[in-house]
Amino acid sequence: MMTQRNLFEQLPTLAQDPTQLETLFSAKDFRTRLIEAIRQASKRIYLVALYLEDDEAGREILTELYQAKQNNPGLEIKVCVDWHRAQRGLIGAEPGETNATMYKSFATQYSYQIPVFGIPVRGREVFGVLHLKGFIIDDQVIYSGASLNNIYLHYQERYRFDRYQVLHNKTLANTMVSFIEKEMIEHPAVHDLASPTQPSTKQIRVQIRQLRASLAKASYQYPTQTISQDQVALTPLVGVGKKRNKLNQAINQLLAEAKQEIFICTPYFNFPRSVAREVRKAIRRGVKVTIVVGDKTANDFYISPEEEFKTIGGLPYLYERNLRLFAKANEAHIASRKLSIHLWKHDNNSFHLKGVWVDKRYMLITGSNLNPRAWSLDLENAILIQDKHYHLKAQFEKEAENILQSTQLICTYRQLEKAEDYPEAAQKLIRKITRVKADRVLKQIL
DSSP states (O other), X not given: OOOHHHHHHTSOOEEEOGGGEEEEOSHHHHHHHHHHHHHHOSSEEEEEOSOBOSSHHHHHHHHHHHHHHHHOTTSEEEEEEETTGGGSOOTTOOSOOOHHHHHHHXXXXXXXXXXXXXXXXXSSGGGOOBOOOXXXXXXXXXXXXXXXXXXXXXXXXXXXXXXXEEEEOHHHHHHHHHHIIIIIITSTTOEETTSSOOOOTGGGHHHHHHHHHHHHXXXXXXXXXXXXXXXXXXXXEEEOSSTTOHHHHHHHHHHHHOSSEEEEEESSOOOOHHHHHHHHHHHHTTOEEEEEEEOGGGSTTOOOTTSOOOGGGGHHHHXXXXXXXXXXXXXXXXXXXXXXXXXXXXXXXXXXXXXXXXXXXEEEEESOOSSHHHHHTSBEEEEEEEOTTOTTHHHHHHHHHHHHTTXXXXXXXXXXXXXXXXXXXXXXXXXXHHHTTHHHHHHHHO
């Protein structure tokens, strides 16, 4: 039987020049770099995100894409977004025009159109969305967990903090484009949301199930490359569903490999059981574990007590409740500094970072929230970086420092609010959920 170590070491790899891997440190830098890359593109632009929003920043990106297409009609431009998310309004918002409406409007204004493909990962949004990430422009990959709207791109005053890596690697770019084309765009379940008409979700229900089954078997295809001492190794990974999910397996194995330290970022504290188990095992074998999570007020679902409370506003309190229970159970490890929990908060901005660093030799850049929903429902991807000769160590450390500068170290679980301290509406919701034991179900889909 193949050991876990063999499984990890036998992952196929792509060679990467470490000088051609760059980390950006702010949402504004991300927006600037993305627009610059679109303007300079000569061959292709593939943008994949959960959504491209109908707001100022979303329209700016779409305008840049259309201008690039009109200037160079031979430029291949394709956008992929979640099918369901594109055809509804924001959570809690009044019914109105959707993102898909904007895509159709833009298509009527230009001579050369750009398809915006809706990817239906499941028949209903609550049971799975397109959470695959990656902006491929010519031979570079700009990878971030960010979607495309005002807050993710820091277009106005507020921003949503994420991670942003730029990799110049033709083979990686080709590999990701090939997956997008063959496994997503070419499937009969996928339709262009910018065209005048589309089928209803009900009409393509059978095709959606077929797409889901196909994606569960899919993987990035590329010839493995030998890695020299002057290079780092890249392994692009993709996964959907609980069974035989190579991305989930790799994350668990990455944590199991840790010898000195683990650094984890997640916006929503709700680890899958296997991740929680590997974290506990790592602490027991003497690994220093650092977890960075957003303060509840930095959660994108947070509603200020001065505003009208909606059910969705209960999520940040549920996540903090999870964190408080975890911190309480690990109080001794927190006291001994085997476990460090950092809460991120910067003014009224929000936190959306995901990723894992292990022993300053391995780094996972991903859109996965490291929660049960990512583990079993959404289509996720990641790029695992193996840096056995520490070429990127200084860059890793600078990114970690950039993340931690707006955090507070939790020295005891008592620093986290109790449910009794929450606004009355949030208290009522949590009591109701826990009374009927609905929190167990919610943990699997949030």
